[in-house]
Amino acid sequence: MRPSIVGLAAALLLPLLVPSSVAAGRPPSPYTARVLTPGAERYVARASADGEVTVRARPPLGEVPRDWNRREILHRPGDRPTLDQTVCATWTGQSRHQDQEGLAVRVVVGPGDRTRAVTLTKNTFGTFVWVFNVLTWDSRRLAQPWREVGQFNLGPVVTSDLKLLRFPWRVCLRASGPRITFKVWVPRREPEPPWTDRVHTRTATVSHRFQRPGVPGWYVGHLRPGDHVTYAGLTASSP
Numbered sequence: 385m386r387p388s389i390v391g392l393a394a395a396l397l398l399p400l401l402v403p404s405s406v407a408a409g410r411p412p413s414p415y416t417a418r419v420l421t422p423g424a425e426r427y428v429a430r431a432s433a434d435g436e437v438t439v440r441a442r443p444p445l446g447e448v449p450r451d452w453n454r455r456e457i458l459h460r461p462g463d464r465p466t467l468d469q470t471v472c473a474t475w476t477g478q479s480r481h482q483d484q485e486g487l488a489v490r491v492v493v494g495p496g497d498r499t500r501a502v503t504l505t506k507n508t509f510g511t512f513v514w515v516f517n518v519l520t521w522d523s524r525r526l527a528q529p530w531r532e533v534g535q536f537n538l539g540p541v542v543t544s545d546l547k548l549l550r551f552p553w554r555v556c557l558r559a560s561g562p563r564i565t566f567k568v569w570v571p572r573r574e575p576e577p578p579w580t581d582r583v584h585t586r587t588a589t590v591s592h593r594f595q596r597p598g599v600p601g602w603y604v605g606h607l608r609p610g611d612h613v614t615y616a617g618l619t620a621s622s623p
Contacts, residue, residue: 413429413430413431413437413458414431414460414461415429415431415437415458415459415460415461415602416458416459416460416461417429417456417457417458418456418457418458418459418491418493418499418501418601419454419455419456419499420455420456420457420499420501420521420523420529420530420603420605421453421454421455421529421605422454423444423452423453423454424444424445424454425441425442425443425444425452425454425607425608425609426441426442426443426444426445427439427440427441427442427454427456427604427607428440428441428442429458434616435616435617435618436476436614436615436616437458437602437614437615437616437618438477438612438613438614438615439458439604439607439612439613439614440607440610440611440612441454441607441608441609441610441611441612442609443609444609452606452607452608453605453606454605454606454607455484455603455604455605455606456603456604456605457488457491457499457501457503457601457602457603458601458602458603458604459488459491459599459600459601459602460599460600460601460620463599463600463620464599464622465492465597465598465599466597466598466599466622467490467559467561467595467596467597468558468559468560468561468622468623469489469490469558469559469599469600469620469621469622469623470556470557470558470559470600470619470620470621470622471487471488471489471556471557471600471601471602471619471620472487472554472555472556472557472617472618472619472620473485473487473554473555473602473615473616473617473618473619474552474553474554474555474571474615474616474617475506475551475552475553475554475555475613475614475615476551476552476614476615476616477551477612477613477614478551478611478612478613478614479607479608479610479611479612479613480611481508481511481513481548482508482511482606483508483604483606483607483611483612483613484505484506484508484603484604484605484606484607484613485505485506485555485603485604485613485615486503486504486505486506486602486603486604486605487503487504487555487556487557487566487600487601487602487603488501488502488503488504488557488600488601488602488603489501489502489503489557489558489559489564489598489600489601490502490559490594490595490596490597490598490599491598491599491600491601492596492597492598497523498522498523498524499521499522499523500520500521500522500523500594500596500598501520501521501598501601502518502519502520502521502533502559502564502590502594503517503518503519503520503521503603504516504517504518504555504557504564504566504603505517505519505603505605507535508606513542513548514537514538514539514541514542514543514548515535515536515537515538516535516536516538516566516568516586517532517534517535517536518532518533518534518535518536518564518566518588519531519532519533520533520590520591520593520594522593533564533588533589533590534564534586534588536586538568538584538586540583541568541569541570541583541584542568542570549570549573552570552571552572552616553568553569553570554568554569554570554571554576554617555567555568558579561595562589562590562591562592562595563587563588563589564587564588564589564590565579565585565586565587565588566585566586567579567581567584567585567586568584569584600620601620602615602618
């Protein structure tokens with residue numbers, strides 16, 4: 385998938401796998417993982433005592449793949465499905481720019497192993513990481529399970545003097561009826577912007593197929609073995 389924005393090719397996306405056992409002395413992850421696109425590599429999520437979550441990629445057990453395309457969503461077990469919701473996280477660490485962070489709303493699991501969701505992801509194709517992608521997902525779609533809803537250039541927010549600003553970045557994603565809205569800001573440089581802010585906020589519209597109750601979540605993808613991403617301040621709420 386190689387959509388484009390303002391003449392720039394851009395693709396994407398994201399994943400996470402929580403192990404059934406936990407190493408001694410480490411708290412278990414409070415999240416359940418749903419695989420959007422499988423891969424030979426394995427993801428392991430750990431939560432610290434202060435709620436920070438780090439996802440690491442472990443080497444595949446078999447043949448080394450050409451591409452590292454595993455994508456997962458983490459969600460909290462027991463959350464009640466809602467139609468309208470807001471999910472946030474502060475992206476605090478990553479191994480490289482090609483690691484893909486993201487958020488998810490309206491994650492619907494079942495029947496069977498089917499997973500549907502709406503996601504916001506940091507673009508990774510071509511290292512155009514100031515671009516953000518809104519996608520819909522259905523694991524039963526033929527060919528690729530995602531569809532692009534919108535692609536947005538947030539360069540004015542996450543760059544300065546033509547240089548990418550370092551993490552932390554704070555990102556929130558909100559679903560309200562057909563409207564999917566997100567905002568991005570750099571907390572070390574500025575306060576949280578309102579949802580009406582035209583510089584930090586963008587909006588897309590989804591079809592009726594993705595206007596159904598689901599649970600909020602957090603996305604990760606494209607980690608190579610040894611890579612990690614870290615999220616802090618994970619929050620999710622419904623009106």
